[in-house]
Amino acid sequence: MTNREKYRFDDFTLDNYRRLVALALEKGFEFISYTDEFVQERKDILWRHDVEFEPDIALKMAEIESSLGAKATYFFQIHCPYYNIFDPHYTEVFNKIKSLGHFVGLHFDSHYYGIENESQLNEYIQLDKEYFERVLKVKIDTFSFHNTTPFTQSCLEPMYGGLINVYSSHFKNNFNYCGDSLGYWRFDRLEDVLNNESVQHLQVLTHDANWTEEVMSPRARVHQFVYDRAERLYNQQVNGLINKGLLCPREKQN
Ligand SMILES: [Zn+2]
Numbered sequence: 001m002t003n004r005e006k007y008r009f010d011d012f013t014l015d016n017y018r019r020l021v022a023l024a025l026e027k028g029f030e031f032i033s034y035t036d037e038f039v040q041e042r043k044d045i046l047w048r049h050d051v052e053f054e055p056d057i058a059l060k061m062a063e064i065e066s067s068l069g070a071k072a073t074y075f076f077q078i079h080c081p082y083y084n085i086f087d088p089h090y091t092e093v094f095n096k097i098k099s100l101g102h103f104v105g106l107h108f109d110s111h112y113y114g115i116e117n118e119s120q121l122n123e124y125i126q127l128d129k130e131y132f133e134r135v136l137k138v139k140i141d142t143f144s145f146h147n148t149t150p151f152t153q154s155c156l157e158p159m160y161g162g163l164i165n166v167y168s169s170h171f172k173n174n175f176n177y178c179g180d181s182l183g184y185w186r187f188d189r190l191e192d193v194l195n196n197e198s199v200q201h202l203q204v205l206t207h208d209a210n211w212t213e214e215v216m217s218p219r220a221r222v223h224q225f226v227y228d229r230a231e232r233l234y235n236q237q238v239n240g241l242i243n244k245g246l247l248c249p250r251e252k253q254n
Pocket of ligand 1: 050052107145146147
């Protein structure tokens with residue numbers, strides 16, 4: 001068996017993403033938010049994105065969902081080494097995702113603060129929440145942990161720092177889970193879970209840079225987003241100078 005087959009590279013294209021969201025709708029899952037009341041009899045799905053690498057790709061996914069009539073929750077970091085949500089380009093992406101009708105929350109990084117107990121956790125989630133809300137001019141209700149630790153995995157209360165915890169006992173106990181965390185299905189394949197008639201409540205976790213236009217290995221997908229970003233920034237700078245007639249003549253010759 002090739003790696004392409006074993007790790008199901010073909011699953012992770014944006015075309016297949018569209019097919020999976022459509023399949024969830026076809027199977028009767030109602031797309032709900034973390035603030036919705038739990039209804040035992042309802043067949044529902046909490047479709048979550050932890051935005052880790054490239055919000056531009058998250059926007060493509062948000063457009064696919066909204067074109068099909070599905071709503072997801074997008075969790076953004078504010079201490080991310082890969083993107084800065086306060087960069088005007090990404091703030092615009094954030095606002096576009098929100099304007100498509102999706103929910104937004106905080107993807108909280110406990111490592112940044114070296115958090116070791118619940119009192120620090122409450123304090124720093126509150127701090128990030130306030131900054132996030134004030135700068136991005138939005139009210140948020142929910143957070144998810146970035147890169148969980150044994151300590152954060154033990155934090156099972158419904159709320160911390162004024163935000164709903166998506167890793168609480170409630171969601172763990174009542175919802176099946178399926179995620180693409182490493183760029184492949186570590187446990188169950190999403191398509192199989194969606195087709196499993198016994199699954200009534202489901203939490204799905206996806207990550208932006210795990211999905212590309214073409215079939216690629218997980219590593220190639222990371223490479224792709226890094227180089228697409230570099231090209232965008234290069235063009236932004238150089239075309240900006242060309243448009244203003246300010247590009248150095250010697251560079252023009254080269
Ligand atoms: Zn994360």
